[in-house]
Amino acid sequence: MSQANLYSFPAVDALAPALRAYVIQAQNAGIARHGVFKVAVSGGSLPKTLAQALLPAPSSDADTVHWDKWEIFFADERAVPLDHADSNYGLLKTELLDKLPPSTTQPTVHPIDTNLLDDTQELADQYEQVLVHSFAGRDSVRLPIFDLLLLGCGPDGHTCSLFPGHELLRETDAWVAPIEDSPKPPPRRVTLTLPVVTHAVKVAFVATGAGKKEVMKEIFEGGNGLPCALVNEGAGDRASWFVDDPAVEGVTYVRRPFNL
Numbered sequence: 001m002s003q004a005n006l007y008s009f010p011a012v013d014a015l016a017p018a019l020r021a022y023v024i025q026a027q028n029a030g031i032a033r034h035g036v037f038k039v040a041v042s043g044g045s046l047p048k049t050l051a052q053a054l055l056p057a058p059s060s061d062a063d064t065v066h067w068d069k070w071e072i073f074f075a076d077e078r079a080v081p082l083d084h085a086d087s088n089y090g091l092l093k094t095e096l097l098d099k100l101p102p103s104t105t106q107p108t109v110h111p112i113d114t115n116l117l118d119d120t121q122e123l124a125d126q127y128e129q130v131l132v133h134s135f136a137g138r139d140s141v142r143l144p145i146f147d148l149l150l151l152g153c154g155p156d157g158h159t160c161s162l163f164p165g166h167e168l169l170r171e172t173d174a175w176v177a178p179i180e181d182s183p184k185p186p187p188r189r190v191t192l193t194l195p196v197v198t199h200a201v202k203v204a205f206v207a208t209g210a211g212k213k214e215v216m217k218e219i220f221e222g223g224n225g226l227p228c229a230l231v232n233e234g235a236g237d238r239a240s241w242f243v244d245d246p247a248v249e250g251v252t253y254v255r256r257p258f259n260l
């Protein structure tokens with residue numbers, strides 16, 4: 001059985017160029033496949049690291065981020081207005097999108113429909129319809145296949161808004177699901193479901209800082225049914241972890257040298 005790749009770097013400034021190279025390779029493969037790059041992103045600490053990876057000017061044609069071809073979705077989102085401090089869209093906008101050079105054609109971004117914030121089931125259903133439309137219809141595809149998912153890992157092993165032990169981990173039908181009892185605030189959210197996450201062409205996790213080392217040990221040395229471990233099991237070597245050394249201190253799982 002294939003296993004997740006674990007790439008570790010002394011610090012975020014060494015991790016960022018590797019993440020950039022990996023994202024650009026996924027981007028180019030997506031564009032070659034269907035003319036666009038369909039990517040879903042998390043909130044939390046990810047957008048800041050992503051900005052560090054993707055904002056520097058390209059060093060060559062091969063190193064270019066083709067923002068005009070990006071179609072950005074949210075791996076999870078909180079049921080709040082887009083300008084709320086808890087919004088994952090808001091975070092991506094302030095950390096990354098607002099910092100693109102003015103001459104850049106902005107990517108297509110798919111935020112949640114904030115008219116539906118009062119009903120998380122409707123919010124999730126509407127976001128699923130966005131995917132249905134973008135991925136050519138639920139009748140023709142069993143699951144949407146993202147070119148890349150860029151995910152975080154919480155200190156409890158959650159990813160997207162899939163939390164340890166939560167019934168949502170058993171969801172097999174919906175592509176996007178509501179959650180009303182997230183243990184991490186805010187409680188009301190929507191999230192991609194596990195089958196969608198594990199079916200992506202590639203899944204990249206970014207986890208940095210010593211605050212993650214205990215959960216990294218658990219994920220890579222047993223799994224314990226943690227959501228991040230379930231993604232590793234489902235995606236195998238399509239999953240890659242970009243971490244800094246403090247996040248994997250004491251983790252015995254074999255790191256790979258980063259080579260594309």
Ligand SMILES: O=C1O[C@H](COP(=O)(O)O)[C@@H](O)[C@H](O)[C@H]1O
Nearest residue numbers: 042043044045046152153154160
């Ligand atoms: O609540 C959330 O947390 C996770 C992890 O965040 P991090 O700050 O520990 O990286 C994040 O991936 C998710 O999108 C977010 O809604």
